[in-house]
Amino acid sequence: MDNSAKHLLQRLVRRIPVSMLKSTLDKWERLTAEKRKSLDFTQSKWIITQELVALYITENPNQGMWHTFQLVEPEDDAHSVELMQFKELFKSHLRELQRNVSVKIKKHTDQAVWIRVAWGDGLSSPNHLKATYVVLYLQTPYVFVNALSSKHKPLLLQALTLSTRHQQIKAANLSGQKLTALRDLLMRQYQQVKLRVEKVQAEASANRHRMARETFGDGMLPALQSAVFKLETKFKGPTNEAMTQRDEPFICSVKFSSSNLLESLRHCASSGIASTPVTPMLSSIPLKGRNYFVITDNVLTA
């Protein structure tokens, strides 16, 4: 809604008697019944005008210029931020930065959180006709902003970052008039990223299972109960220089035991407890048909 339309609306509301305001709006039919119900006609006309403007904008979001921002570096609890918590945090952060500010937050049916911020300076009360609108979806990192002046930009961005439990926010280089288009573009991309991650994980799991079966076999395995490795190799530890430089071997022995050792080892491989591909130390058990090994440095490198 551009400024001239807003002023027109303001003048109209001022001229229409209060008693006729409700019925006039009903006839106007530009607002849904639900939204009309939410208007409180006992308030001053000035406030009613502001509400009307806000309602109009939320109903017709594809106007004005929307700019997109992306929240980055989430804190540990970023994923569990829910609406009530966000509302409180956002309001308190913003009020700390600018005292004379009016904030209204509402969640729409499509999970979008709409925020209307009316800015006032030291002398004047918050101006709702020149309010900034913010739309965000709590479980995604994207934020859409409309009508934000450069003066208020750092304040709003800081409040958003803190209340969504992230460390930074950056411009996403995506702007346009149609909020719905911007949103759809990003949500689809976001869905794709999530799906790709799930796909990679599923592939990794399938790989592990395959390698476990290839190494140890399918189905029922012979119920071998133990395997012993006598290790006479030099110490191997990534962070311990003193021990790695030692010439003498680190003498130890390892015994694996289970009611069915091969099944246990296969499960280790498929569940990721044993890294795949399975080390020759373990695969030697089924491949060579042995369960007693003496491992020296020569044997290991072979």
Next chain:
Amino acid sequence: WNAERRRRRRRRRRPRRRLVSSFCYCLLFSSELWSVNRAWRGLAKGTLSYVTPLYQFRHTQLKSYSRQLSAFIAAEKQEGLAVEVGGLQNTFKVSFSVLRFRQEDPPKTVWCGWLSCINGNPEYLQSLPKDFTCLPLFCSKGAEDLSSLVKSWLQRTFDCCFGPLDINQTTLQWLAALWTNCHMETNIQNLKMIWTLPVLPPLQVTYTVDSDDVLDLWRSTRESSAEKSREAEDEVCIDFSEVTRFMQGLMSHFYRHFRVDLSAGELNQVSSALGSAKVNGKIKISSSRYLISIFSLLTECALLKMPI
């Protein structure tokens, strides 16, 4: 006695030397008593439980308690609750004062146990109401039915309750480090650790390291920390971060060979020639070295496990 102080956490305050009653005296007397009467060795073995604070326990009443417990066991026996005392059918002696052990070698000990509190958390101890004595660590060795009888008597006499003490991973790791440290003075022969991995069927990994090699590893993890390891008999300070690095060294050597991550499993048992400890509370201590530290750790375990 010469207390061996272990600074375990950076923010831990020096615990007040809170004196504990009766049973514990025997264990606080360090090496002197130990070497004098080797009968003590048998005591440091058994199954551990935690016990909630005892109401109106008076260490001046030990003789009376002995008589009461004796009568209680005899009465339960008569009621047919089978108590096999192997030969000693009618004469049944219950001895409550540990100091007595100095003078007489018991003819045949069929059961023994102890209650103890070593270096218990002073804040907790001070928070207890006046009439309560806190001896949270209970060890019993002997016939299971006798253990139940004794516990049952203690419960009804002092309004306390018992529960199994699971020795946690942290304590087991501490014991591994402490026993390894002991190898500088006493041959521990080897350090044995048993892990269980959560697969089907469960996989047990027994990892035994030669004593000299494990000591070298332990020393190398200590040298990298700011404090040089002091070899004075009575004053050794070990930080838990050193214990963690030590365990990580062991696990990474294991990983480099088997590519199996032991930290995905649970450490169930640690043992050496100096003793053994299992996660189910079974403990055996064969040397008096670091006894205070070990019992301090176990006391802490017991206090953590307590429901109140």
